[in-house]
Amino acid sequence: MSNSGEMNNPIDIVMESNPTYTMEKIASIMGVTRQTLNSYKNNPSLINVQQLYALSQETGISMENLLGTAEMKKGPSIPPKYEKASSKLSRAIRSAEIFLNEINTTEVDGRLKTAIRRKEEIIDELENLILSAKDRARKPMVCAFGPSDAGKSTLGNFILGKRVIPAEYTPMTSAPTYYMHISEKPEGVMDGIENTVVYKRNKREKKSGNAAIQRHYEYLTGDKSNVIKTGVYKDLLTSFGTRKGDYFRSNDYDIDEIDVFLDLPILKEITFVDFPGFGSGMESDDISLTMDVSAFDIIFILSQSNAFLRGNEISAIVNIFRHKEAGLSGIYLLATHANAVGKPEKLEEIKHAGCLRIVNAMAEDEKKRLQISENNFSVLKKRCYCFDPNYKHWCEDINSELEKNVPKIIKERLDRTNKELCDTCTKLYKEYVNKVKKVRVKSRRGACSDEERKAMEKRIHFEKERGEAIKNTLLDSIKIKEAYCLDQLEKRYYEVVSESYIESVINKKNIKNNKQGIELLASYLSEELNEACSKPMKKTSKEFSNEVKNELDQYKSDIDDGMDIGGVHIDMSDFNFTRAFASGLTGVAAYGALAVWANAVAAGSNLGAYILVAKIVSALSALGISVGGTGAVAAFVASIGGPVTIGIALAILSAVAVFGIFTGTWKTRVARKLISAYKDNNTLTKMKKNVKAYWKDTERAVVSCVDALQQNVEEHIKNQFNEGMTDEEIFSANEKILYLNKECAKFYEVMTEILE
16 A cells, blocks of 8 residues: 555455456456556556446455555544533532432431431432433534445544544444543543453343433443453454454344543544444344434434445435434535545535435425425535545545534533533522421421321322322323324325325426336335324324323322321422332333423423433433433434334335336336335334334333332321331431431532532
């Protein structure tokens, strides 16, 4: 390879890779004569991109290795902002971690149930504040998405400013690799010069939602239970980071994530994520990858300029758009190996055609959301750039975008998180001041009399009946909403999967009778079916969330109005009904529509989300919901049918590949073939099954939450009578609660001062 920055000689590279590739064989692959090939060998710049692509497909050598040069142009130069801008938040988070440790080590007698309960609530509150603040204040996360030969590793090395990401002849990265700054190395995990840790996920574990974000969230919690191995990145990336690695074929686990910590300046401002190659593995990997990518701040979608945005790439991209709540913000479409095409006017035509294919494949509602159409998609085209790291003029746009947007994201995110955390701490300070006033240490009640115990039991029974009434009301609503969703889905399915509709789409979009045209048609139909599934689910999930809130509000109001029912006065002023209900979510694997409710609760408490418990915050993160955010519900509900609908889209595209080109009444024949493909794929059955599973998850979650509410109410009532506690224990419990409340009031007052 030349050190001058000149183009590689692809013919020499192919011949060196395998002696069976003779000049005659290479000429045949490229479709030229031996004489022409000799000219190419002496002047490789004459080779066109189609010929290079043919060589890459035949030999398995990636385009980037056929074209690459020894000298990579300078990547983005991002000014150092994050460390200074985050210093106030970092100090506050550290103070919270110290206080959390103090509370954890505060001793409470096991017999003092009320004091234990208060301590547990404080711990949950602190854990969620810390995790939410860390997650919301993190550095921008930048990722690369695209086929394995599109140049993702090359882009990563360009952005990082150093060749650290391995790019084999056929790069097949098996797991997302996070590149972070050396200062972020987790304590107690790696020794000495080690800078890489590999995490596993048990293959028997079902993982849903945005797995990559969930994994990163677990990293923030300090959970190291899934560490496979630590070491130096070059060795571990070879063993674990490719499908050829020694550990990849293990039957015991999937590689979930690889974290690499390097002393590179840009990693002080961003985290770079190198994803597996789309379309290079199993369909299930592509489905998961497509859902994961949408969660990141800056997404580079790479596609070779000679075959820009085709086939299943289009289907994946429109799904990424749909899952990203911020619309097109932070998304860039890169036409890679740009210099192989060379002519700017030709590249403009390529970009325009690729963007038009994306728009043509999108469902109508999605185009409205993004404010684009087939006649006006300039907002999308503005996010489309050419890229080739070996030529300065093909690097300038990427550098400019990163240099401009990364500092902007950092400032906006940190300012917002700082304000929300400050507001939350101010709110909590006032709450704890009021709690201090309510605790009367010297008040003693003594043991319950038989008469009081009977009244207490009567009251508990009464509250259980009210809880059952709430449960039945919500379960009845679930049945109605499930039936509505299934009915709407079936109606729309048969409208879309029909000869007349498919032919109308062909005419409306002027789809041509070729493979590319039929792929575009299949992608569009799949998006319309996704809308058929998700639209009624969005509507009913939001309605159900409101119903849950109303039921809890009414229950609280009824208790306040009927405190003396059964001859027993119950003080519920210090009882958190929402938290009591939500605690039931810790016992279920999937929340269904209650995830929408939980997010609404979290958003209502600013960054706090302190009304929920830690496991719920983590699970919501796995669903792609940034807890405490205001717009995340739309992103989650839009991905309700994610795995199913993406899988269907990819399956239909595979079927399209064997259709061939039809003559005569080709529109009708294509329509019938597509209808047959949807039928053979059991599309409607799969989508219905997904809808039923969603509402079944909701049903299980509701039962668990109402049961938890009933149990918490019962415990609270019993605590009102201090059942089973002596006068001394009552005194001690109240004294401990008063101490905890005072310490929390002091802490949140200090936190407010730090953040102001």
